[in-house]
Amino acid sequence: MTGKLGLDPALVARARELARRAGQPVVDLARSHTTVSVERAVLRLAGVTGADPDGIPWVNRLVDAVVADVGLGHGVAVPVFDALAREQIADVTLLAQKAAAGSVRFTLPTGKAATAARRAARKAVAAGVRQIDRRRAERDRLVKRYGDPKQRPWIYLIVATGDIYEDIPQAQAAARAGADIIAVIRSTGQSLLDYVPEGATREGFAGTYATQENFRLMRAALDESSRELGRYVRLTNYASGLCMPEMATLAGLERLDMMLNDSMYGILFRDINPIRTFVDQRFSRQVHARAGIIINTGEDNYLTTADAVDEAHTVTVSQLLNEYFAHEAGLADWQLGLGHAFEINPDVPESFRLELAHALLARELFPDAPLKWMPPTKHMTGDVFRGNLLDGFFNLVGTMTGQGILLVGMMTEAVVTPWLSDRDIALQNVRYVLGAAGGLHEDFVPAPGGFIQQRAHRVLGEAVDLLDRIGDQSLLTAIAEGTFGIMKRPADRGKGLDGVAKHEADYYNPATDILEQAA
Numbered sequence: 001m002t003g004k005l006g007l008d009p010a011l012v013a014r015a016r017e018l019a020r021r022a023g024q025p026v027v028d029l030a031r032s033h034t035t036v037s038v039e040r041a042v043l044r045l046a047g048v049t050g051a052d053p054d055g056i057p058w059v060n061r062l063v064d065a066v067v068a069d070v071g072l073g074h075g076v077a078v079p080v081f082d083a084l085a086r087e088q089i090a091d092v093t094l095l096a097q098k099a100a101a102g103s104v105r106f107t108l109p110t111g112k113a114a115t116a117a118r119r120a121a122r123k124a125v126a127a128g129v130r131q132i133d134r135r136r137a138e139r140d141r142l143v144k145r146y147g148d149p150k151q152r153p154w155i156y157l158i159v160a161t162g163d164i165y166e167d168i169p170q171a172q173a174a175a176r177a178g179a180d181i182i183a184v185i186r187s188t189g190q191s192l193l194d195y196v197p198e199g200a201t202r203e204g205f206a207g208t209y210a211t212q213e214n215f216r217l218m219r220a221a222l223d224e225s226s227r228e229l230g231r232y233v234r235l236t237n238y239a240s241g242l243c244m245p246e247m248a249t250l251a252g253l254e255r256l257d258m259m260l261n262d263s264m265y266g267i268l269f270r271d272i273n274p275i276r277t278f279v280d281q282r283f284s285r286q287v288h289a290r291a292g293i294i295i296n297t298g299e300d301n302y303l304t305t306a307d308a309v310d311e312a313h314t315v316t317v318s319q320l321l322n323e324y325f326a327h328e329a330g331l332a333d334w335q336l337g338l339g340h341a342f343e344i345n346p347d348v349p350e351s352f353r354l355e356l357a358h359a360l361l362a363r364e365l366f367p368d369a370p371l372k373w374m375p376p377t378k379h380m381t382g383d384v385f386r387g388n389l390l391d392g393f394f395n396l397v398g399t400m401t402g403q404g405i406l407l408v409g410m411m412t413e414a415v416v417t418p419w420l421s422d423r424d425i426a427l428q429n430v431r432y433v434l435g436a437a438g439g440l441h442e443d444f445v446p447a448p449g450g451f452i453q454q455r456a457h458r459v460l461g462e463a464v465d466l467l468d469r470i471g472d473q474s475l476l477t478a479i480a481e482g483t484f485g486i487m488k489r490p491a492d493r494g495k496g497l498d499g500v501a502k503h504e505a506d507y508y509n510p511a512t513d514i515l516e517q518a519a
Helices: 009-031 036-045 058-070 077-087 092-100 111-146 164-176 212-229 241-253 265-270 274-291 299-305 312-328 351-365 384-400 420-437 451-473 475-480 510-518
Strands: 033-035 154-159 181-184 234-238 258-260 294-296 339-341 372-374 405-407 500-502
Touching: 009 033, 009 274, 009 312, 009 451, 009 475, 033 036, 033 274, 036 058, 036 077, 036 111, 036 241, 036 274, 036 510, 058 077, 058 092, 077 092, 077 111, 111 212, 111 241, 111 274, 111 510, 154 164, 154 420, 164 181, 164 212, 164 420, 181 212, 181 258, 212 234, 212 241, 234 241, 241 258, 241 265, 241 274, 265 274, 265 299, 274 312, 274 500, 274 510, 299 312, 299 339, 312 339, 312 351, 312 451, 339 351, 351 384, 351 451, 372 384, 384 420, 451 475
Parallel strands: 154 181, 154 405, 181 234, 234 258, 258 294, 339 372, 372 405
Antiparallel strands: 033 500
């Protein structure tokens, strides 16, 4: 028996083995397929930028033209760089513009022409990867210069006005008030766009569009705050939806520090095709691994649609699957911001003790991961006094169980978009709890054989049983049957399926080659 919960190491090892058994067929599927977003990410690394007068990125235009001529299953790198040589064009963005005008045709070269195209593609993509490497090294220098926050958990606060130029002063004010991580919520519906908008944006709804320019602007602003405050302020955005690989690539190029990146969120809550999602998430996580980005997974969302007590074991199962998929893609434990949440109905008897059990179970199953602890949202009623108290209890669980990342809860959650004053009060709550009880995890040990230990053992046992069943029937079948978040998502349906292709025998992706060699 180990740790504060007395978990059986053999049972924990079995849980991880069952997660591997359930996840391996999905990895095999991801390794043998590509998507339009994976191919667009490759071309972004090779230097394609900008958009046409209608706002459609040139990278979309280029991939669409290649697919129309030769299909998707060969990859786009070889046809694109063969066309560059044939047309004697030096700039890949110019090629995209010509392709959109219909003045360039794409073919599948053979022999020396194919070899030359592969070599040129790899050289161009390697330059993009080197830029990601430089941005990672830059982060390391800045963290060394300014330092990390003195306390754990890191305080994570959301900004979401829709206007990047309004987000910036709010983010800087939040950093001055104690936030260690600023998360810019993405505009409603962006995850269903099969392109990444271009430029700075001011018209998002319930969030701000994730674009490369918006990433650049916010990163520069938070670098100013880091200098002012003498601690490195981290930036979070989203690598999810139909453009997950491209978001990851742009985040690496602009030195974001964390990205929301869950293996099943888009499937369950945005009805994106499961195969599309698993292919895209594997590539995106390879990029995150190279960029030194911490991922945040989305298990908290299951508890907004399913009961937080009855379905607690599905959170544990998803965490184990996310860990397996992340490790397979090259992410280290310190990059796994696995999600869980404080979402039990406050009217349930012993709800606080149940929350303690679930949070401590996650902490002990993943001791080296910077777990992301999410605040109560589902049972917020609009009573701001009750809401602030619930958030205080949430903050207390976070420090009692040694969480790594604590998302600041708002007393006006689900009522209005929080005012700056709401954020200030919420941050006061966090600062009080961390200041008064920041080291409580050192002293808190649940009674041997008591309520908390028994609950944690039960949830782990239920998770192992579910993983065993998933391994027998396949993860795709389990998702189709509504195992997670009670959402039923068949593998042959969902948005984005038409953008998936099985690899042909000559498929080539220089980015995957480079990223997997590094691993």
